[in-house]
Amino acid sequence: MNKPTKALELSGAFSLLLKEEVELLAKMVERLPKRSVIVNIGAGVGTSSLTIAEVRPDLLPYLITVDVSHESPVGGLKNERNAFDAAGISPYPIQILADSKRVPATWRGWIEMLLIDGGHEAQEVYDDIVSWVVKVDQDGIIGIHDMTGDQWPEVCRVASAMMENFDKLGAAGSYVFYRMPRYFDGFPYYRVEDIP
Numbered sequence: 001m002n003k004p005t006k007a008l009e010l011s012g013a014f015s016l017l018l019k020e021e022v023e024l025l026a027k028m029v030e031r032l033p034k035r036s037v038i039v040n041i042g043a044g045v046g047t048s049s050l051t052i053a054e055v056r057p058d059l060l061p062y063l064i065t066v067d068v069s070h071e072s073p074v075g076g077l078k079n080e081r082n083a084f085d086a087a088g089i090s091p092y093p094i095q096i097l098a099d100s101k102r103v104p105a106t107w108r109g110w111i112e113m114l115l116i117d118g119g120h121e122a123q124e125v126y127d128d129i130v131s132w133v134v135k136v137d138q139d140g141i142i143g144i145h146d147m148t149g150d151q152w153p154e155v156c157r158v159a160s161a162m163m164e165n166f167d168k169l170g171a172a173g174s175y176v177f178y179r180m181p182r183y184f185d186g187f188p189y190y191r192v193e194d195i196p
Contacts, residue, residue, distance in 0.1 A: 001030050006087035007051040016075070017047040017175070021145070024172035026055045028141050029113070035062060036112035039135075040093070041100045041128055042145075043067040044075040046083025048115055049093045053084070063093040066100045068118070101127035110137035117145035122154040126192040129162045133180070133187075140180040141169065148174040161195045162187050 004026045011022045029052050032038070036059055040048050043065050053060050069076035077095045084092050096103060100118045114136050116128050129144075136142055144159045146152040152174075159176075165188065166178035189195050 001026065002055050002057070004051040004054040006083075006089070007047050007054055010045060010047045010050060010083055010087075014045045014047070016044045017051075017145070018173040020172040021175040022047065022051050024170055024175055024177065025051050025115075025143065028143065028169065028177050029055045029059070031141070032056065032059065032112055034058065037062045037109065038064065038113040038115070039111050039132065040065045040115045040117075041067075041132065042075065042115075042117035042119075043069075043077050043080040043095075044117060046080035048117065049080055050083050050087055050089070053089050053093075054087075057089075060089075060091065060093065064096060065093045066096045066098060066103055066118075068097070068099050070097055101131045104131040104135055107135055111135045111140060112137055113141045113143070115143045115145070116159075120146060120152050120155050122158050122192050122195075125155050125158040126162065126189075126195075129159065130187060134184070136180040138180055138182045138184075142166070142178045142180060144176055144178075146174050147171070147176040158192060158195055161189060164188060 007022050011017050067077050071078035081092050146155040169177040
């Protein structure tokens with residue numbers, strides 16, 4: 001396996017993804033078949049995309065990042081491009097500047113990996129899960145960040161409830177990975193207000 005050296009350096013500098021989270025993401029990415037489509041919701045400073053690019057450069061043409069921000073102190077598409085420039089990696093991921101819950105309406109094709117680290121309010125987390133998970137191919141991988149701890153309790157509450165019937169593949173820090181079931185018959189909650 002190629003090592004995510006630059007992603008680990010970026011992780012140490014910004015701590016948006018911890019070292020153990022980068023390492024687990026790298027292991028999950030390594031499992032993907034050739035030409036796997038990966039959707040990364042939330043660019044951050046580019047650590048997730050950089051991990052994918054370093055571990056599986058063959059998947060870079062199939063990596064799509066969706067973010068509502070072009071640039072901000074906590075992340076955005078420009079921040080991701082800056083990380084790739086600093087690492088000397090090209091091309092950039094395909095970048096979509098949009099509200100992540102609106103993009104799936106026009107999405108064509110299956111996704112083999114979905115990474116959710118976008119909005120952290122209950123409704124935003126719910127919308128990302130409901131909008132995107134149905135686009136993940138059977139046995140695909142779904143990673144949700146900020147699932148543990150006291151910093152983002154709404155992410156943990158909503159995502160844990162929505163993903164309760166999915167097999168857990170692994171967890172590190174606050175990153176939890178799930179397997180898309182072969183037969184998916186919907187989510188246990190139809191509105192975010194119904195989640196305990």
